Amino acid sequence: MNVPICQILPKSQTNRSFCQIMILIWTAVLTAAASAAAAEEDRTALIDHLRNWNGNVQPTKIVSxxxxxxxxxxxxxxxxxxxxxxxxxxxxxxxxxxxxxxxxxxxxxSLETIWPQxxxxxxxxxxxxxxxxxxxxxxxxxxxxxAPDWQGLQEPDADWRGAADRNMEYFIHTAWHGKAPYREPDMPVWIWSCASPTVTHDYWTGDFPDGYPMSYPCNTHALFIGGLLIYADHGRPQSEEAMRLARITADWNLKNRLPDSGAVPLFPYSTITNGQFGGGNEGAHITLLRASLLAIAYVDIYRATQHQPYLDYAIHIAKTTAKFQREDGSFPYRIDPQTGAVSEQYTPAAADFAALVYALEPYYYDPDLTMAAQRAIYWTIAQVCTSSYWKGVYEDVFPWPPFSNLSGGETQLFIRLLCQLKEQDPAFVPLARQLNRFVEDQFVIFSSESEAFIHPVKGLLHVKGPLVFEQFVCWYPMEAHAGLWIRTLIELHKATGEPVYLEKARAAANAICALQFEDGQFSTLGMRYYQDGKIISDKETGFNWYNCNVAASMWLYTLDAYVKSLSEKN
Missing domain, CATH: 2.60.40 (Immunoglobulin-like)
Structure with a gap:
């Protein structure tokens, strides 16, 4: 604490000796030093508390x-x-x-009156x-x-396409040369293993020297297909191999799915483990709406190949999902695929289904599906947007007390849908702006000065921003969620024309590039961070998720092309 001498000396200082004055000065200095030391000890205790936040959710008397x-x-x-x-x-x-x-x-x-101080x-x-x-x-x-707010775009664009090329080269190489605890013959390693091997034995996530033993096909495989298609569509160096891998992944899911019986016949599995279908937190159950994300990838690969079974499967998933819609427009979260019994009720992800219906529309229109999609959209507005209960609905997450695990993932998908359907309702774009601010407020780390990233092992870390945290109980600034935010910001820029959205997207792309290791991987858990003013690589942790890497590359390519298209128009 800096204490001006004029504030330390009493008004009668002119009548005091030099020694008395110096005693007063040093007393104040020592008091300030003691206070600073106490504050630093207190601060260390706070950081230690936050390091152990996950798994320590306590009951609350806060209603909001x-x-x-x-x-x-x-x-x-x-x-x-x-x-x-x-x-x-x-x-x-x-x-x-x-x-x-x-x-x-x-x-x-409200903390509004004290917030500026x-x-x-x-x-x-x-x-x-x-x-x-x-x-x-x-x-x-x-x-x-x-947390600090956006301070504007303050640097030139990085080589986004070059970074994405290096990452996709790593991803394509890993398909046949990587490690996985279970390897299906003639299949890429990342079909069954969604994350690269851990390197250190004491890493907090566990010891996975051969790669993570699980995968989540509706999520991970959907991103693999989408990312490989975008890579090929942009004419990158290994486009032919990328298209082949995309089809291998899509065909694998047509072959490996639930039986043609039960409540959701021929539905995709949402968790697979070491050569077995199911497992993890879900057991034999599935996350119902996750299938819509995989189905959207099937629409994309149908567009690229015109292979009818891909479109047929996307339509089948849409029609099967629609049967579970409730009267108010909502859907259940997790179900038993054989009986249809609901094992977990609430999910904010109804818009996943709506996004699938509108992705299908150019190739297949069903008024009943469109009506169901509209009900899903307006239920989300009425119930989720008003309550802000954007619950994290990831396959590997346990049930948590209400509001204790929020995420911006589903919020962002809904923002994009509102922007794409802006002609349907004049309220959609203002709501999309509002929801994006919610995402920023709760999940975006804009600056390296932020103290929001407390790593459970390493403590307070400073990363290049803006990056995006995944969810409360997995509080890491991830390349994937920054990539998805870039996608969201592009849609907001298209819908509004406001430059700030494109500026934020460019800054986020630069931050993703700063997460890249020499071998092309992006760090999924923020393990390239500032130390003594320089970014260091903490690669020994491993555990970078293939789908998260691909998601980042997808939207680096997309942003690169979008910015160039705007330049050509101008």
Whole structure:
């Protein structure tokens, strides 16, 4: 803490000796140093707490959607649980030796008045429920981060296409020369293994020296097909092999699917493990709406090949999924594929189905499917957008308490759909803007100065931004989600013409390039970060996800082509 001498010396200093003055000065300096040391110790404790956040979700008395939010760019407002005899609600915010207090007679507490005074750093948040006498009837403490906002595009474009080429060269090479714990003959290693081998034995994710033993076909294979098609469509060096691999992946899923019986006949598996179908958190169950993402990839590969079985399968998935739509337009999350019994109810992903229906429309139109898609869209607006319950719905995630694991993945898909259908409703684009700000506020790490990335082993890390965190319980700034955000920003730019969206996309592309290792891999877990002002490669961790790498490359290619097309128009 820097304390000006004029603030240390008393007004009667002219009557004091030089020694007395120096004693006063050194007393103040030592006090400041002690306070700084205490603040640093406190800060270390906060970082240690955040390192262990995953798996330590505690019950909360915060009613609002942001009860478990890890970062905020904009000043948050919290709704607390109303309680009998409580007449005042307070929030104390603390950063180091600085503290602020907010009070309210209602259970709504906004940090807006103090937000400009706070630094872009970690802070503690202490809520109190007080009775008329000022006695605390309840309290709740948490640790959050005030994160920096967008500061504009401040550098030239990196070689996005070159970075994507190197990554796809690695991916194509790995298909036949990589390692996997289970290897199906004449199949790419990444059919059954979705992540590269871990290198260190004490890495927190576990020890997988031969690669991760699981894959999630509706997600991973969909991205493989889409990424390989985009690579070939852009005429890159191994386009012929890329198209061959895309077809191998698509044909594998036509061959390896559920039996032609039960509640979802011939549906794709959403988890596969070491040569077995099912496993992991899902067991024998499936994530219903994930199949829509794979079906969209089948529409894409049909467009490229005109192979009718690909289109037929996409139509089959759409029609089968539609049977599970509820009266309000929603769908169940996880089901037993044989009986149709629901094992987990809520999912915000109804728009996955709607996106499939509109992807099919140029080749297959069914008014009943379109009506179902419209109901899914307006249910999402009415229920998910208003509640902000953008639950993370990844196959490898356990059920978590409500609002404790939000993600921007489904939010982004819905933003893109709103932009693509903007002519249908004038409210779509304003809502898309609002949802993008939600994604930024909760999941985007804009600057290397941000303190939002607390690694469970390494502690506070600073990465080049903007990158995008995946979900609350897997709090890593990932290349895939930055790539998907680039895709989202392109759609927002097309829909609005506002330059800021394209500028953010270009900055995100540069940040993805900064995640690249020498062999072409992108770090999935933010393991290229700043140390002493330079980016270092922490490659020994391994565990880079093939689908995440491909997703990043897909949208680097797309952004490169989009920017060039705009230049040609101008």
């Amino acid at each position: 959607w942001n009860a478990y939010s890890r970062q905020f760019i904009d000043a948050p407002t919290f709704k607390l649980l109303p309680m009998p005899k409580v007449t005042k609600y307070t929030a104390e915010v603390k950063q180091g030796q600085q503290s602020w207090q907010v009070k309210s007679d209602t259970p709504f507490l 706070m630094e872009n750093k970690i802070f503690t948040l202490n809520f109190q429920w007080l009775d008329q006498a000022g006695t605390s009837l309840a309290a709740e403490n948490s640790i959050r981060v005030k």
